[in-house]
Amino acid sequence: MAVDQDWTNVWPAAATFKPSVVPLPVRQGYIKNKSENDGVPPVKHGNAELMKIPNFFHLTPAHIKKQCAAIKKFCTKWPENLSEELCDKLFPVEIATSNYLRSGSSLRDFKARVVTLKVKLSVLDLDDHGRDKMKRLLKRRYDEKTDTITFVAHRCPLRKQNYDYAMYLLTAAYFESCKTESWESDKTEEDMETYLWEKTRARKKLLQLLDRIRKTSEDPPSYLRNMPEELPEESIAELECVQDYKKAMTEMHNSQESLNSIERYKESVKRILGLESTEDEKKESRVC
Amino acid sequence: MVESQPKHTAGNFRTDKDNPADHTEKDKGLFYTIPHKIVDDILKEGLHSMYKQQIKAFTETCVMVREPALEIMSCLKKANYSLPPVKYLIYGENGSGKTMTLAHVLHYCAVEKWMLVHVPWPAFWNLFTTEMSASVWKPGRVDFPLAADSWLKHFRQQNRALLEQLQLKTSQKYVWTKRESLQPGEPLTEVIEHGISRNKFSSDCVGVVLKEIRQQAATKGFKAVMVVDGINAFWGPTRVRLIPKKYLHVGNISLVHNFKKMLQPDWTNGAIVASVDQMAHPPAQRKNYTPKYLLGKWGFETFDPFVPVFVDKYSKKEINRCIDYYIDRKWIQTENGQTLEGRKELIFLSNMNPFQLYQACASW
Numbered sequence: 013m014a015v016d017q018d019w020t021n022v023w024p025a026a027a028t029f030k031p032s033v034v035p036l037p038v039r040q041g042y043i044k045n046k047s048e049n050d051g052v053p054p055v056k057h058g059n060a061e062l063m064k065i066p067n068f069f070h071l072t073p074a075h076i077k078k079q080c081a082a083i084k085k086f087c088t089k090w091p092e093n094l095s096e097e098l099c100d101k102l103f104p105v106e107i108a109t110s111n112y113l114r115s116g117s118s119l120r121d122f123k124a125r126v127v128t129l130k131v132k133l134s135v136l137d138l139d140d141h142g143r144d145k146m147k148r149l150l151k152r153r154y155d156e157k158t159d160t161i162t163f164v165a166h167r168c169p170l171r172k173q174n175y176d177y178a179m180y181l182l183t184a185a186y187f188e189s190c191k192t193e194s195w196e197s198d199k200t201e202e203d204m205e206t207y208l209w210e211k212t213r214a215r216k217k218l219l220q221l222l223d224r225i226r227k228t229s230e231d232p233p234s235y236l237r238n239m240p241e242e243l244p245e246e247s248i249a250e251l252e253c254v255q256d257y258k259k260a261m262t263e264m265h266n267s268q269e270s271l272n273s274i275e276r277y278k279e280s281v282k283r284i285l286g287l288e289s290t291e292d293e294k295k296e297s298r299v300c
Numbered sequence: 301m302v303e304s305q306p307k308h309t310a311g312n313f314r315t316d317k318d319n320p321a322d323h324t325e326k327d328k329g330l331f332y333t334i335p336h337k338i339v340d341d342i343l344k345e346g347l348h349s350m351y352k353q354q355i356k357a358f359t360e361t362c363v364m365v366r367e368p369a370l371e372i373m374s375c376l377k378k379a380n381y382s383l384p385p386v387k388y389l390i391y392g393e394n395g396s397g398k399t400m401t402l403a404h405v406l407h408y409c410a411v412e413k414w415m416l417v418h419v420p421w422p423a424f425w426n427l428f429t430t431e432m433s434a435s436v437w438k439p440g441r442v443d444f445p446l447a448a449d450s451w452l453k454h455f456r457q458q459n460r461a462l463l464e465q466l467q468l469k470t471s472q473k474y475v476w477t478k479r480e481s482l483q484p485g486e487p488l489t490e491v492i493e494h495g496i497s498r499n500k501f502s503s504d505c506v507g508v509v510l511k512e513i514r515q516q517a518a519t520k521g522f523k524a525v526m527v528v529d530g531i532n533a534f535w536g537p538t539r540v541r542l543i544p545k546k547y548l549h550v551g552n553i554s555l556v557h558n559f560k561k562m563l564q565p566d567w568t569n570g571a572i573v574a575s576v577d578q579m580a581h582p583p584a585q586r587k588n589y590t591p592k593y594l595l596g597k598w599g600f601e602t603f604d605p606f607v608p609v610f611v612d613k614y615s616k617k618e619i620n621r622c623i624d625y626y627i628d629r630k631w632i633q634t635e636n637g638q639t640l641e642g643r644k645e646l647i648f649l650s651n652m653n654p655f656q657l658y659q660a661c662a663s664w
Contacts, residue, residue: 064467154398207405214604221384221605229568231382257605269590274391274608281605285386 395655
């Protein structure tokens with residue numbers, strides 16, 4: 013093929029791979045060991061694998077350009093001030109449907125009934141509980157990264173029915189997440205979606221430990237020694253180093269565990285147990 | 301073809317301070333020698349097999365003084381021992397030096413005459429135990445007689461001198477069977493001997509020994525340290541099959557249960573130095589090396605609060621010292637290995653990982 017020839021004319025429509033027409037030295041095929049075909053994948057001539065797989069030589073950028081140029085005269089101009097953000101604000105719900113033209117005894121394709129509904133969770137008016145319940149109800153239909161809910165409706169035979177069904181799903185999920193059922197109060201620590209230190213067993217354990225130290229140890233750390241005897245166990249939670257520990261634990265559990273969050277946890281534990289490095293020790297470690 | 305490349309003159313890579321209690325920040329990156337007797341009596345069980353081969357090849361046991369060990373030792377020196385034991389957790393990538401840090405700390409505790417409760421690799425119990433029996437003490441639990449027996453022997457070997465010196469006595473009556481029992485005031489070594497001679501009760505004897513240590517550490521004036529390599533095995537999966545397709549739950553192993561009791565804050569005058577190791581988990585659960593992931597929810601809740609200590613890969617200074625040491629010990633034998641270019645290539649191949657460096661140097 014000449015280098016300046018127009019590829020869109022050489023390959024105008026979808027066709028099986030023709031080795032003599034495609035000017036690329038492609039190879040395709042799995043070689044188990046070096047004895048087969050000298051250890052290299054087979055060439056394109058008479059290559060059944062290349063013929064079996066679909067190719068997109070009919071949809072190169074040059075083709076797309078030509079096709080767009082042909083369709084352009086039927087299009088109207090995009091509204092001038094309609095930006096992406098305005099689109100998201102004015103048209104929050106996105107409905108996607110596909111139209112098919114079949115060449116067979118009937119023009120109709122059953123795949124045309126599929127309706128995809130996409131909407132962002134942030135658009136819906138929900139409080140914290142509602143948002144968490146929505147995520148639990150939707151499971152895989154909710155995408156954390158893009159904050160998008162996707163409903164794919166294909167169980168009804170007609171497109172209109174599937175559209176109505178998708179809208180019904182959205183409505184039902186929304187109103188269910190607004191409600192709070194009585195059994196939701198049975199939520200245990202294992203079911204919690206975020207780490208709330210106030211509700212964990214770890215908090216109780218730490219307070220018990222510090223209370224025990226305060227009452228039984230001969231030489232408790234200074235912050236416990238300065239506490240009056242009569243104060244209950246709960247008041248230990250108000251202390252500054254315990255609050256620091258709470259922050260470090262919450263950070264470590266709620267975000268991905270990283271070396272930095274572990275270091276902060278370490279500093280807070282050292283402070284609680286009276287092991288913090290003095291200024292001299294810090295200077296020494298910096299010198300060496 | 302390398303022709304007369306400049307040779308790197310080795311700097312000083314050894315420190316003459318052989319007592320870990322004397323090690324300071326100035327000794328960072330330098331190697332200190334451990335006498336053979338201490339290695340054989342105390343440290344051998346806890347060392348990797350490849351390192352033991354290295355000891356044989358180099359005819360000496362040298363450990364590099366590094367930041368994590370120094371940090372733990374300084375905390376051990378200044379900790380308040382009237383409080384429940386502080387838990388230190390060593391974590392790091394594979395091959396970064398966690399076991400060596402534990403060996404350094406264990407040596408320090410041995411020199412300072414602490415009671416050593418050393419569990420070299422509990423994951424071994426989870427994965428490879430075949431001999432087990434139903435627990436005599438608690439129905440539903442499973443004993444590992446041979447594992448407990450070998451641990452008692454290991455404990456006796458490590459603490460021989462200290463046990464002779466302290467002459468610890470039992471504080472209460474222990475009944476093994478209708479005819480066998482131990483009165484209070486009997487020597488603790490009797491319990492150890494009983495566990496070794498009668499394997500049926502070895503797991504329970506381990507429990508008794510640990511209980512007595514916890515109770516008497518404060519009153520008898522000795523400090524006890526529990527050193528565990530791969531403590532995440534205490535809360536991990538097992539491969540011990542009870543019936544087809546059902547594996548024993550690690551909470552039902554009496555040996556593990558007894559060691560976990562040491563983690564409770566009901567005793568004083570002690571410390572716990574442990575490491576979490578990816579290798580203690582099956583291959584599917586080794587995605588990360590951080591404490592929370594390896595301990596799991598149950599393990600983290602039980603072990604918290606602890607001081608995590610990070611063991612990083614070698615720094616530039618440390619890796620150069622290590623290569624100097626290998627050249628001195630003739631581990632790096634080729635001419636190319638001793639040049640600057642060879643050194644750069646070794647550093648690149650190993651990616652500053654201590655174990656990878658050892659393996660990369662093997663063919664140089």
